[in-house]
Amino acid sequence: MPLRFVEPAAEAYGFPLVIGQLLNSCLLTARDNEIVYRDRSRFTYPAFRDRLGRLASGLAGLGAGEGSTVAVMDWDSHRYLECYFAVPMMGAVIQTVNVRLPPAQVALTLAEARAEVILVHRDFLPLLEAALPGLAGVKAVVLIADGVDLxxxxxxxxxxxxLLERASPDYPFRDFDENAVATTFFTTGTTGRPKGVSFTHRQIVLHTLACCGMFGASRRRGLGIDDVYMPLTPMFHVHAWGMPYVATMLGLKQVYPGRYDPTLILDLRAREGVTYSHCVPTLLQMVLTVAEARDEDLSGWMMTVGGAALTRALCEAGRRRGLQVVAGYGMSETCPTVIHARSFARDGLDDPAEVAALTLAGAPIPLVATRIVDASMRDLPADGRSQGELVLRAPWLTGGYVADADASDALWRGGWLHTQDVAVRHPDGAIQIRDRLKDVIKSGGEWLCSVTMEDIVAELDEVGDVAVVGVPDALWGERPVAVLVPAPGATVTAERVDACLDAAIAAGALSRYARVGRIAILDALPKTSVGKIDKKALRLLLADGTL
Known part of the structure; x- marks a missing residue:
């Protein structure tokens, strides 16, 4: 029997899933909630909608239109939030420019995205000025003075x-195809040339809805209409994990910190009543260091941590301050959220299993299909031990890289998006990321998980930060080296590191080959432009004898 379909009424509305639809409810139900930028700006949702119309009208007057690329170079601000909405709502594409990339790569990404209008904060004027000679397609540049008379x-x-003052708030936003591109940005380029990804209106709307749903899959609190939201992930990086769209759809009070300063972040949290944020482990450690110095209680604040593994030591350090810390997982190619930690514990936050559950990557959020596979794409058992590559399907994953067909084909080999992350699935369905394929250490015929080793070493009181990388070895193929940042005033030895690893080996948590025998000491670990530990840089330092 053939499939059956309902014949719609002649005037039935097709309701395209475009970003502007996310505003339908909040403009009615959250009229008094505020959008706050540091101590410099504060306005309500109706005023936000007024500013969206003015921004779109102003950009149109500068030559932007449907299909144009509008590039943004700013700190995390209400202006960025306005661009998240106004630019795609007018049918243009917002390019969120990673201002932490090297200048040559910033210029490259602007050129490849074909930016026509560029909004630039005063702090990035030299960066843009150096790039402009190679950007023939730029029609206009808008200066963001950020309250300074210059x-x-x-x-x-x-x-x-x-621009906004002189423009009309009554821009004629219209419906269009939900499959139109809304956003574009470039991966961080730690493995070479940055690769461009793009996402459609439909993908972003579905990702927003699924992120709302993921908080209902845990017995712990999530994000709801009583929360106050402050992003601590750069807004140039994968839509700030998509959460500004979620917060706006729900009509939450939102607080934007501008350039990150741990002291200011804590001041904003206290003054504005912030209850939900997200960040990478590096920034969380910085915030906790200041909170410790101020003896500040962070109770009532939930923090999703992603971009790198959430160690037990960091999770417990946050909990001692009253902070609820949970892990999440995603990639530039996945919009990004696809997995989020959840807890089934019933006995309160002190349940012994709580930290273990909340430091796993977690469970797939709604609409995400996951597999753990071997090199032949065969599924591996959910036993918590069998390691393979995590592959994904979801309605918001990027379809490929801009102008790179070979990399796109590799990304989607076999009809599943290949994350290049080594993972295991536990019997309850929870997924644990063990390592990046390129970071797995192959020693003595066995795979050593650098993330697990780092988690164990990080629990030593004398260790402030740690990364474990593999170096070539004539006998074993590779051997692990622990690159350490000592805690203030502390001394770390290889013998002390191996003693804690030996205990984990004896307990069956690590292979017998997981002893370092060698450590390297740094004042700080090298980081990528989005705050992840740059293991490629560490391997180069070890290879050329710098460490």
Missing amino acids: PAPAWAAIEYET
Whole structure:
């Protein structure tokens, strides 16, 4: 029997899943909730909608239109949130520029995205000025003075707030195809040339809805209408994990910290009543260090940690301050959230299994299909031990890389998105990320999980930060080296590191080959532009004898 379909009424509305639809409810139900930027700006949702219309009208007057790329170079601010909505709502594409990339790569990404209008914060004027000679397609530059009275460079058309003041709030936003591209940005390039990814309106709307649903899959609190939201993941990086779209759809009070300063972040949390944030482990450690120095209680604040493994030591350090810390997982190619930690514990936050559950990557969020497979794409058992590559399907995963067909084909080999992350699935369905394929250490015929080793070493009181990488070895193939940042005033020895690893080996948590025998000491570990530990840089330092 053939499939059956309902014949719609002649005037039935097709309801395209475009970003503007996320505003339908919040403009009615959250009229008094505020969007706050540091101590410099504070306005309600109706005022936010007014500013969206003005921004779209102003950009249109500068030559932006449907299909144009509008690039943004700013700190985390209300302006960025306005661009998240106004630019795609007018049918243009927002390019969130990673301002922490090397200047040559910033120029490359602007050129490859074909930016026509660029909004640039005053702090990044030299960066953009150096790139402009190679950007023939740029029609206009908008200066973001950010409250400072400074003359605009001759190549800037107008200042951001002046643009909005002079523009009409009544921009005629219209419906269009939900499969139109809404956003584009470039991966961080730790493995070479940055690769461009793009996401459609439909993908972002579905990701937003699924992220709302993921918090209902745990007995711990999540994100709801009573929360106050402050992102601590750069807004240039994968839509700040998509959470500004979620917070706006729910009509939450939102707080934007601008350039990250741990002291300011804690001040904003206390003053504005922030209850939910997300960040990478590096930033969380910085915030906790300041909180410890101030003896500040962080109770009532939930923090999702991603971008790198959440260690037990960091999770417990947060909990001692009253912070509820949970792990999440995603990639630039996945919009990004696909997995989030959850807890089934019933006996409160002190349940012995709680930390173990919340430091796993967690369970797939709604609409995400996951597999753990071997090199032949055969499924591995959910026994918590069998390691393979995590592959994914979801309606918001990028379809490929911009202008890179070979990399796109490799990403989607076999009809599943290949994460290049080594993972195991536990019997309860929870997924644990063990390592990146490129970071797995192959020693004595066995795979050593650098993430597990780091988690164990990080529990030593004398260790402030740690990364474990493999170096070539004539006998074993590779041997692990622990690169350490000592805690203030502490001394770390290889013997002390191996003693804690030996205990884990005896308990069956690690292979017998997981002893380092060698450590390297640094004042700080090298980080990528989004705050992840740069293991490629560490391997190069070890290879050339710098360490």
